[in-house]
Amino acid sequence: MNPYFITANDFDAFVTKMSKDKKVIGPKAKKQKFVFGEIKSADHLRLDYDVTILPPKKVFTPTCQTLVTFDGDKFEGNVDNDGVILFGVHFYDIRGIDITDLLFRENNRDVNYLAKREASTIVGSNIQNVSKRSFWGSIGTSDSGPKGHDAFLTKMDGGYVLECLTQKGEDLVKFGNWSKASAAQVSEAEKINKDVMDKCSQKLSHSSSEIAEKVRNSFDNQELWSNLAEDCFSCGSCNTVCPTCYCFDVQDKWNLNQVSGMRNRYWDSCLTEDFAKVSLGAGSEENFRETRGERFRHRIMRKATYLNEKLGTPACVGCGRCSAACTADIADPVNVINKIMEV
Amino acid sequence: MTATDYSQVAPQGNIFLPKECKIVNVKQVTELERHFTLKHADGSKVKFEPGQIMEVSLFGFGEIPIGYASSPTRENTFDIVIRTVGRVSGAVNKLNEGDSLFIRGPLGHGFPLEDLRKKDVLIVAGGIGLCPTRSLIQYITDKRSEFKRFILFYGTKDPSQQMFLDDIAKWKKANDVEYHETVDRGDSNWKGNVGVITELFKKTELSADTRVVICGPPIMFRFVVAECEKVGIKYENIYLDLERRMKCGVGKCGHCQINDKYACIDGPVFRYSDLKKLEEAL
Ligand code: SF4
Ligand code: SF4
Numbered sequence A: 001m002n003p004y005f006i007t008a009n010d011f012d013a014f015v016t017k018m019s020k021d022k023k024v025i026g027p028k029a030k031k032q033k034f035v036f037g038e039i040k041s042a043d044h045l046r047l048d049y050d051v052t053i054l055p056p057k058k059v060f061t062p063t064c065q066t067l068v069t070f071d072g073d074k075f076e077g078n079v080d081n082d083g084v085i086l087f088g089v090h091f092y093d094i095r096g097i098d099i100t101d102l103l104f105r106e107n108n109r110d111v112n113y114l115a116k117r118e119a120s121t122i123v124g125s126n127i128q129n130v131s132k133r134s135f136w137g138s139i140g141t142s143d144s145g146p147k148g149h150d151a152f153l154t155k156m157d158g159g160y161v162l163e164c165l166t167q168k169g170e171d172l173v174k175f176g177n178w179s180k181a182s183a184a185q186v187s188e189a190e191k192i193n194k195d196v197m198d199k200c201s202q203k204l205s206h207s208s209s210e211i212a213e214k215v216r217n218s219f220d221n222q223e224l225w226s227n228l229a230e231d232c233f234s235c236g237s238c239n240t241v242c243p244t245c246y247c248f249d250v251q252d253k254w255n256l257n258q259v260s261g262m263r264n265r266y267w268d269s270c271l272t273e274d275f276a277k278v279s280l281g282a283g284s285e286e287n288f289r290e291t292r293g294e295r296f297r298h299r300i301m302r303k304a305t306y307l308n309e310k311l312g313t314p315a316c317v318g319c320g321r322c323s324a325a326c327t328a329d330i331a332d333p334v335n336v337i338n339k340i341m342e343v
Numbered sequence B: 001m002t003a004t005d006y007s008q009v010a011p012q013g014n015i016f017l018p019k020e021c022k023i024v025n026v027k028q029v030t031e032l033e034r035h036f037t038l039k040h041a042d043g044s045k046v047k048f049e050p051g052q053i054m055e056v057s058l059f060g061f062g063e064i065p066i067g068y069a070s071s072p073t074r075e076n077t078f079d080i081v082i083r084t085v086g087r088v089s090g091a092v093n094k095l096n097e098g099d100s101l102f103i104r105g106p107l108g109h110g111f112p113l114e115d116l117r118k119k120d121v122l123i124v125a126g127g128i129g130l131c132p133t134r135s136l137i138q139y140i141t142d143k144r145s146e147f148k149r150f151i152l153f154y155g156t157k158d159p160s161q162q163m164f165l166d167d168i169a170k171w172k173k174a175n176d177v178e179y180h181e182t183v184d185r186g187d188s189n190w191k192g193n194v195g196v197i198t199e200l201f202k203k204t205e206l207s208a209d210t211r212v213v214i215c216g217p218p219i220m221f222r223f224v225v226a227e228c229e230k231v232g233i234k235y236e237n238i239y240l241d242l243e244r245r246m247k248c249g250v251g252k253c254g255h256c257q258i259n260d261k262y263a264c265i266d267g268p269v270f271r272y273s274d275l276k277k278l279e280e281a282l
């Protein structure tokens, strides 16, 4: 696969042409912030974004996704395999997608996620502006770079380099006036992506493996967890905005006729009070994570230790979205983890 | 938008599609519980391991996780017991013979038959814990010669909560089933044991090599394990059938997590020695 170069002048025409051919989802401005949304022409696209409010996870795991439709006792699966081009994704969000890819593939392959995911093309882009709460620079090891993308775009003086990694990535080149990139342009792109890595103002003070071990060993420190979670509203916003949170609830909905309807899955949050609650009948119930401290601990355990072995990296990619989304300002993994490391 | 061919993406098919079953028989067994016998609507044989679970569903209401309450040795039909606790179970418990029900399963890991064969087996069932363990009880009684001693402890809150009364009558009569029962509170007709289930350990001598299966309310586990310990039974020979809030049943939705394990795919049956490392388990 080849690296390509396009001039800044030709870039807009490329984006516009591409978006005429296929549905393109990319970063756009929304008031003072940024969101992933449909890009219909180049002037929508804001590759200079720092971070989006929500990660692009909603493309493959929509907030509400119909799994099965039914009509009386007849039913059928409802699988969306309409591929999109997910364009301009920062490396930490690609890592988030890598993580959900693995989790939806392992054990039982989840076709409702994978059909659209595998039909889609992902194009990464370099980080032009660093968000205040991010700390991706201090997460993981050298081999924890993103994997699931098809091409990666880097902006530099005069234009963009596109490094194609798969045929799906290569297929995009036909939409624009791309030429082969020179060796100098390729190494310039590499340098840009390397240099940005120490631009985060927030940092974890220890390595992932040190953190994983210490956090795991702190499981029984009740006082620590209840202090950390003391101001938690159990609102679940830290889950909602997280690129690697994907838990869901399944609910049936009737159509107005009360005969047909659908079985949907909805985003769910392990920080909310009811997440692990079961009713046992006759008015009694059991909540397997009853306290705020237990729920807060579960999230941190999952981000910092539980999945590390399986993923080869922590399940937190350092985007800092939860820090920004938490009204109580207690969700920030940097504060939480650095505090745990000091205990 | 709807794709029909996704065989490349998921050769095993869509994990969220249930199969239709027909209700062959239904009995009210307690005030809240009904016992259903079902068959696959397409007539196919029923295949599962004792202790495995399924998601039972009714369209428009939703899904609930339920254990098989009969043994796979009876391959034409299978049993489930539904306790009315919410919307789905309430709707299921209004169904009658001939009606359709939908299931996804079998799911998860059941009882380790290989480890139980040629051993003394003790099953301790508290309350509705008798339903999932009945899959193993029936299996053992159907293939009785493959196991050594078979001891069964059953405890309920009071006599009205007892289920499977026909089975109980048989177990009491059978000379190759050592059946002991107790209730927390008796009533005027009750002549049997009164007290917590651990009291039943006094009724029999157990060998230290016994394999133990426990299923019941979470509070019961610790006390029963302590009794097993007194007899010298090792943690790796004790199996717990855990109930958790399950939603998807296929290791995706996150609801049933116990630390880094999923009750739905790693369990619902766990070895006690493995659970000891999971702080959230008990
Ligand atoms: S940590 Fe913050 S964002 Fe998360 S549930 Fe608690 S209050 Fe909400
Ligand atoms: S835990 Fe917070 S910082 Fe880490 S990936 Fe999730 S949202 Fe981003």
Ligand code: FES
Pocket: B245, B246, B247, B248, B249, B250, B251, B252, B253, B254, B255, B256, B257, B262, B263, B264, B265
């Ligand atoms: S029930 Fe969904 S992960 Fe176990």
